[in-house]
Amino acid sequence: MILEDGEYSSEYENIDVKDKIVLTKGDIKIVYNLAVEKFGAIGIIFDGMKEVKPIRHRMDIPDAVQYSSFWWTKKDKKCFGFVLSPKEGERLRKLIKERIKNNESPIRVKAKVDSKFYEGNIEVVSAIIPGETEEEIIIISHLCHPQGTANDNASGSAVNLKIAGTINKLINEGKLQKPKRSIRFLWVPEMTGTFAFLAAKEERIPKMIAAINLDMVGENQDICKSSFLIERTPDANSSFVNDLVERIRDEFTKDTKNPFGAGRFASFKYATTPFSGGSDHYILSDPTVGISCPMLIQWPDKFYHTSLDTLEKVDPEMLRKIGVIAATYSYFLANAGEKETVWLANEILSKFKRKIIRFIQEKITEISSQEDLKKVAIKLINLEKRINYLSDCQKNSVTSLKKLSSINVNRFDIEIEEFTKKEFQRTKKEIYKNFSFNENELLEMYKDINKEARKRELIKEFEDKKKIKWENIAEETIISRIYKGPITEDTILNGLNRKQREEFYKLKKENEEIYNLLRTLALYWADGKRKLSEISDLVELESGLRNTEFLIKYFDFLSKCKLIKSKIVK
Ligand SMILES: [Zn+2]
Numbered sequence: 159m160i161l162e163d164g165e166y167s168s169e170y171e172n173i174d175v176k177d178k179i180v181l182t183k184g185d186i187k188i189v190y191n192l193a194v195e196k197f198g199a200i201g202i203i204f205d206g207m208k209e210v211k212p213i214r215h216r217m218d219i220p221d222a223v224q225y226s227s228f229w230w231t232k233k234d235k236k237c238f239g240f241v242l243s244p245k246e247g248e249r250l251r252k253l254i255k256e257r258i259k260n261n262e263s264p265i266r267v268k269a270k271v272d273s274k275f276y277e278g279n280i281e282v283v284s285a286i287i288p289g290e291t292e293e294e295i296i297i298i299s300h301l302c303h304p305q306g307t308a309n310d311n312a313s314g315s316a317v318n319l320k321i322a323g324t325i326n327k328l329i330n331e332g333k334l335q336k337p338k339r340s341i342r343f344l345w346v347p348e349m350t351g352t353f354a355f356l357a358a359k360e361e362r363i364p365k366m367i368a369a370i371n372l373d374m375v376g377e378n379q380d381i382c383k384s385s386f387l388i389e390r391t392p393d394a395n396s397s398f399v400n401d402l403v404e405r406i407r408d409e410f411t412k413d414t415k416n417p418f419g420a421g422r423f424a425s426f427k428y429a430t431t432p433f434s435g436g437s438d439h440y441i442l443s444d445p446t447v448g449i450s451c452p453m454l455i456q457w458p459d460k461f462y463h464t465s466l467d468t469l470e471k472v473d474p475e476m477l478r479k480i481g482v483i484a485a486t487y488s489y490f491l492a493n494a495g496e497k498e499t500v501w502l503a504n505e506i507l508s509k510f511k512r513k514i515i516r517f518i519q520e521k522i523t524e525i526s527s528q529e530d531l532k533k534v535a536i537k538l539i540n541l542e543k544r545i546n547y548l549s550d551c552q553k554n555s556v557t558s559l560k561k562l563s564s565i566n567v568n569r570f571d572i573e574i575e576e577f578t579k580k581e582f583q584r585t586k587k588e589i590y591k592n593f594s595f596n597e598n599e600l601l602e603m604y605k606d607i608n609k610e611a612r613k614r615e616l617i618k619e620f621e622d623k624k625k626i627k628w629e630n631i632a633e634e635t636i637i638s639r640i641y642k643g644p645i646t647e648d649t650i651l652n653g654l655n656r657k658q659r660e661e662f663y664k665l666k667k668e669n670e671e672i673y674n675l676l677r678t679l680a681l682y683w684a685d686g687k688r689k690l691s692e693i694s695d696l697v698e699l700e701s702g703l704r705n706t707e708f709l710i711k712y713f714d715f716l717s718k719c720k721l722i723k724s725k726i727v728k
Contacts, residue, residue: 159199160254164189165667167196167660175199179267181250182206183216186228186239187651188663194237195656201269202228202239205247210458213383220245222464225304231652238271282344282351285322287329289340294362295488296369296449297321297341298438300348306467309459311348313376313472317481318343324481325489337492339367352438353643356447360642367561368399368491369451371439375480377456378473384456385427386476391443392433393700394682396554397450398562399487401506404430406486410479426476432701435678445682446642450558454480491562499563503556503570510552511577514545518585525589535603538589542582547699549578628707632690637713638723639684645721653719662715669708675701680709684722 159175163184176198182189183206193199207216207224221243228239242250254265286294299314301307322343328334346352356363377384388407390400407430412422433443442451456476461467490498521541528534556570590597651659666673679700683693690709698704717724 160251161189161193164193165663167192170197179203179269181247181254183247185663186226188667190228190230190237191656191659191663194235196660199237201237203242203247203250203267204239205242205244205250207244208463210460210462213458214460214462216244219461219464219466220248222461222466225463225465229648232275238269238273240269280347280351280354282346282355284345284355285343287322287326287337287341289337289492291339292362292365293339294342294366295339295491296344296366296442296451297372297484297488298344298346298352298369298442298451299372300351300438301345302347302351303463306461306465308467308469308472309376309382309456310374310462310467311372313374313477314372315345317372317375317477317484318345320477320481321485321488325485334489335493337489338495339492341488341492342366346438348438349441349646352441356441356643363447363449366449368397369439369442369449370399370403370484370487371437371442371451371453372480372484373437373439373453373455374459374462375454375456376472376474376477377459378471378476379427379456381471382456382459382461384459385429386480387428387453387455387457388430389439389453389455390430390433391439391450391452392445392679392682393551393696394445394679395443395448395450396551397558398502398506398555399450399452399491400430401509401555402490402502403452403454403483403487404509405505406483406490410483426479433679434675436674440678441643444642444644445685446639454484494562496563496565499559499565502562503559503565503567506552506555506559507570507573510548510574514548514578514581517545517548518581522585522588526592531600531603532607534589534593535600535607538586538604539608541585544699545578545582547696549574625706628710629691629694631710632694632706634726634728635690635710635713636686636688636725636727637684637690637693638686638725639681640720640722644678644681645716649721650715650719653721654715658715658718665708665711665715669705672703672705672708676703676705676708677712680713681722689727 159173159178159180161169161180161182161184163169164180164182165184165188170192175193178199179201180189180193180199181203182193183204186202186204189202193202204224204226206226207214207219207222209215223241223243226239226241230237250265257263257265297318299318300311301315303310325334325341329336344355346355379385388400388403391397407428411424411428414423414425415421416423437453439451439453441447442449459467461471494502521537525534525537528537552574553571556567556574559565559567590600593600650662654662676697679697680693683696690713691706694704694706694709713722713724716722
């Protein structure tokens with residue numbers, strides 16, 4: 159039976175899939191829940207190819223096989239699956255359609271699957287360069303994907319191994335001193351291995367000062383269409399690690415000269431991006447775990463998670479650069495004392511000032527193009543909120559330095575606060591002065607709106623009335639976390655019956671673009687004291703996205719599965 163995607167119940171209305179094998183391009187887990195669990199199919203053939211925007215569409219790599227998996231618990235119906243390349247899939251689709259058209263007998267496929275459930279172990283490889291204290295710096299990489307697996311993530315695992323060997327050799331040769339803190343090297347099955355490693359000896363977690371995740375670091379940028387990214391920790395875990403790794407990366411960004419050598423720039427593409435998740439750093443950086451961990455990754459990658467992720471797409475020079483960055487980061491942190499901490503505090507402060515100035519520069523342009531006076535006032539209020547938020551995050555980064563050395567950070571906090579205030583006052587004055595509107599009028603309006611400038615009020619005036627209902631519920635809800643570490647989708651699905659899963663998938667599909675980011679960030683901010691409305695505010699300040707309705711519905715599923723506690727307060 160052919161399904162285009164098969165992700166909605168309605169697609170099954172006129173076809174009988176019972177005891178048949180379905181061919182689909184859709185989300186396999188959703189198809190399993192509907193085709194197999196609900197409508198009785200016995201197997202799945204998948205010919206989908208996940209798009210990686212803007213560099214990979216389904217037919218861009220027609221001969222590649224997409225890395226796909228789905229699974230079930232003992233209470234669910236057993237099922238098998240096979241994956242075809244898009245080209246093979248198209249051939250099969252055409253054949254099936256022709257048979258139907260000509261009233262011929264249906265295609266028969268033969269499948270033999272030999273598998274069983276059994277108790278197993280998760281293997282986590284750990285190596286350590288011992289320091290003088292019990293504190294540790296961690297370099298983590300995952301090694302668990304089916305072939306091809308060159309860039310994801312043999313590349314990260316290989317760099318990790320090379321760093322361990324190199325630092326160890328330099329120490330043995332007397333070229334580097336033995337570090338103060340230990341450096342631990344971890345090779346894990348992605349996510350599951352990290353959960354297992356942390357859970358095995360929870361008491362050592364507070365000694366883990368910082369980490370770095372190496373995930374897909376080898377890409378040949380021209381072939382794979384990638385950029386080298388530093389992904390920062392989430393704002394709920396603001397940390398010194400971000401500015402440090404960026405500072406080390408910047409040493410590499412002047413490796414090319416202009417024709418007569420007057421200017422220097424990078425020969426490769428690079429960027430720093432906010433936290434987005436999706437690998438082991440999302441477990442470590444969760445505030446309930448508290449091990450700040452940026453990720454080094456090359457993204458996008460045209461061959462990501464396919465059989466074409468092979469060795470000739472790996473660039474040894476990229477491996478070297480990223481290896482040196484991660485090695486420098488970990489050895490520096492393993493030895494950082496008072497002097498290094500004060501230097502890093504100054505780095506954080508200077509970077510913050512640049513960030514604020516850049517941010518305000520953009521906002522002045524944005525506000526200047528407004529014509530509605532009320533919108534100008536609201537934009538100013540949002541600007542104030544946003545720079546106060548940035549300042550709070552940066553103060554938390556400075557505070558996090560206490561993990562390295564017990565320096566007094568007050569002077570940095572004060573400077574951050576005063577700088578923020580001064581820049582905002584200056585901006586406000588400029589906008590009043592340069593705007594063609596009457597200054598007093600704008601001032602009055604600003605004062606008025608600011609008095610009740612809670613987000614909800616703004617929504618009442620300017621947005622969809624339907625949203626207010628959800629904002630009101632959020633105002634009365636407090637979310638408490640029960641477990642340390644983020645909650646995986648599979649954990650939620652295991653706690654739901656088939657019908658609830660269908661509802662859960664519907665929520666996921668309707669919010670596909672924001673689903674992963676919002677659910678992760680919101681859980682990080684849930685500290686058992688904040689109302690869901692405050693969490694929604696913080697997520698919006700962090701990501702620019704607001705969807706309180708989604709968060710309420712999502713947390714409702716979590717509380718049904720007893721994965722969080724939700725409490726109503728008046
Ligand atoms: Zn992967």
